[in-house]
Amino acid sequence: MAGADGDDSLYPIAVLIDELRNEDVQLRLNSIKKLSTIALALGVERTRTELLPFLTDTIYDEDEVLLALAEQLGNFTMLVGGPEYVHCLLPPLESLATVEETVVRDKAVESLRKISQEHSPVDLEVHFEPLVKRLASGDWFTSRTSACGLFSVCYPRVSSTVKAEIRQHFRTLCSDDTPMVRRAAASKLGEFAKVLELDYVKSDIISLFTALASDEQDSVRLLAVEACVSIATLLPQEDLESLVMPTLRQAAEDKSWRVRYMVADKFSELQKAVGPEITKNDLVPAFQNLLKDCEAEVRAAAANKVKEFCENLPEENREQIIMTHILPCVKELVSDTNQHVKSALASVIMGLSTILGKDNTIEHLLPLFLAQLKDECPEVRLNIISNLDCVNEVIGIRQLSQSLLPAIVELAEDAKWRVRLAIIEYMPLLAGQLGVEFFDEKLNTLCMAWLIDHVYAIREAATCNLMKLVEKFGAEWAQNTIVPKVLGMANDPNYLHRMTTLFCINALSEACGQDITTKQMLPVVLKMSNDQVANVRFNVAKSLQKIGPVLDSNALQTEVKPVLEKLATDTDMDVKYFAQEAISEMLFVVSS
């Protein structure tokens, strides 16, 4: 019957609508995520007149639900009847924009920005801009902070009278009583500047920028630094000196280390924005000061930028600037008292070798690398080792290998397991760069030793490491050097080591290929099915399942199946379980 059909299709929607009010937040969330389904069923008019008003007022829900709602509404234009009616979406988004939860507010603002593009210029002035005005003059800080994110999207397409109003609102928010609002304004300053006409950038934005950069709240001043980058890119070169540089110089010497940190953090962007001339005259001395800052956090942030800064210096004077101004500071940092500073430096210092070339690297940089390779802090040493490829390009790694090996060994045996873990992760990279002979001679024993480390995470990483080495050096190398040792562990009195053999076999079988797996690895696995310890036996079952695809069907039928069947009758429950799992998986494989 027609009625019954209608009911059937309505029922799921009815459920969804009712669940909008359900006590269980997961159900409400689910309904909100399917809001478009509900809207489609209701049709555009009922969506506009009933659904949206309901959603506008239910804003005392959980953050997740409100976040999902804010996101949905950004895509609702067609569901309310197209661009003609898109302004109906403004009321619910407006109330979401006043919620205290930042993520929800930000999403609401994002959605508002999205739908602003669908407003006609008339609608923009009639509906959107008044919303922005209301938010900007709202009582609550939250609405005023949201307003800051909306100025730039409506400005381009409105009339010049409205533009003047918008500029006025922005000015007011930049000097709002609450730091939260000033912070929002500061963080949107760059974006707003981009849509303004150049004259207004010079007249309005610069004064706002200068004011925010001298705000009494540290948190506002440091956001002005970010804005600095955007503003500098907008202005012609000749205006930078008078309009932007004084503020930037002030920031680089701010009393608050957090502001100086921000300058250090944004240094590369600033460098690009101000251009080579100002960089040479102003930024180089500023960078030096940051590298020598009294606060370690600032030095570390600056140290992180050393390579990038040097790379982006204009070619003609680059080497001279680096050698005269930057390198002396870098030398000091190598023996900094703070380990984070040294560590930050270690992660980028190797990159200088490509910039300075072979001779300078050998004379000036190599001693620094070696010094950091012997640093007491493991992280510093690790950062040097992880960046060896830069140096390899320029001077070849042999120069370092003398010092490298002791450093690697020391890290490999560090008392902290996370340090050991980190060096294992670099091992394939090092092996590739140092070559197979060096590796066999010096590093092989280390890799094997890790397999029997006390800490499981190390044994696991060591297994993975072996797999990567086999991928690099090939199955034949594996057969000669590591497979015998791995299989030898199958007789170790410690059951954990015997299990490690199985894990290695799991990892290596594919890389080693069918031949090695069938002839050398399989017999060992099968033998361990008689192990005394149940953990070993059930791992045998798991291993057989894992290496099964590498074996040929003959081996599977004649050798693997019987053993699995025997394990399926084992006294231990887990052994039985994994054996049965393996059997059902194998049967599938064999029959196909």
Place this chain on the structure above:
Amino acid sequence: MDSGSQLLTDIISTVEFNHTGELLATGDKGGRVVIFQQEIENKNQPQFRSEYNVYSTFQSHEPEFDYLKSLEIEEKINKIRWLPQKNAAQFLLSTNDKTIKLWKISERDKRPEGYNLKEEDGRYKDPNAISGLRVPVLIPMDLMVEASPRRVFANAHTYHINSISVNSDDETYLSADDLRINLWNLEITDRSFNIVDIKPANMEELTEVITAAEFHPLQCNTFVYSSSKGTIRLCDMRASALCDRHSKLFEEPEDPSNRSFFSEIISSISDVKFSHNGRYMMTRDYLSVKIWDLNMENRPVETYQVHEYLRSKLCSLYENDCIFDKFECCWNGNDSVVMTGSYNNFFRMFDRGQRRDMTLEASRENSKPMQVLKTRKVCAGGKRKKDEISVDSLDFNKKILHTAWHPQDNIIAVATTHNLYIFQDKVN
């Protein structure tokens, strides 16, 4: 209610007005927070008297067990601090010994009505009878006040948290325990920065602990912390990331004539509060209240004796542990009067400008509603006048540790052990 029937969990442990004074929060030993709201009708009438009625009650903290140390963590609320209002809802931070929580208190006056598949009372309709879709509508309902925990800031303190303070930037706050002070961002619960650490490498060398800490009301980079040795350190967060080195050290040299076995104990500062204008700070030690000018480190600019008559009784106060009581203090809205509590349910007010002080009592017998409070006087020795009370008759179990002053008006909240009193300046 007579004192015998009170539950122990009702002991009030903190009192705090919000920034407008419209709301007053109290925390108690049972981990509960009770918020009172001022009735603000007729505020401009000459006969205006404010009444504070219960607005919301919720359980903020529950008792917990630290498995690693085999210790119970009390649910007692040590401090409550309100956040400046940012939208229609109100927010406050409440803390016990280990965990700080951000609570949202919001009002709801509408509820949805209209189900598709069931009646309003929950009975399910016949699914085949559904012929159309119905969107719920919101209808007015009685005002409901809901409290919900928005953030939990846990696992950052090894020792007991004694203070929390919100920064003027509206973004960060500090929490202080005996040896460390941490800086938090209100949005981030899984990380905090340690900014002060006075733990010695060898715990046997420990001589001093942090007793209170507060951010400057206007300068986002300044905070102070007080110690058990009677010193206050002012730190500047701009100077360095770790504020172990103070910018200023406030300490009054000891008066040798007053030296006794108990000198160090009674010099321990139990509370420190900046004035509203940010130029002064007030500290409370066992016997006195001191006002310091932030520009002068070597002595306070004003000292007020709270209960000097106890100086000769320190020995017995030590024996009954009262010497370790931690009294708080507070400023009035324009920083002209300061207030602190004492024993026998007395509390003291000091008018800085007029150089007057007053002792008042918060108790049922002495204060009927709407009646003017009589001032009280303690007789230290010699002939006791009528209406005076002798030192030896003071009840040391009746202590007023927590007081608060409305940020603008002359309304005060005074907590005795189990009761909250709200007094208002008499209108003419």
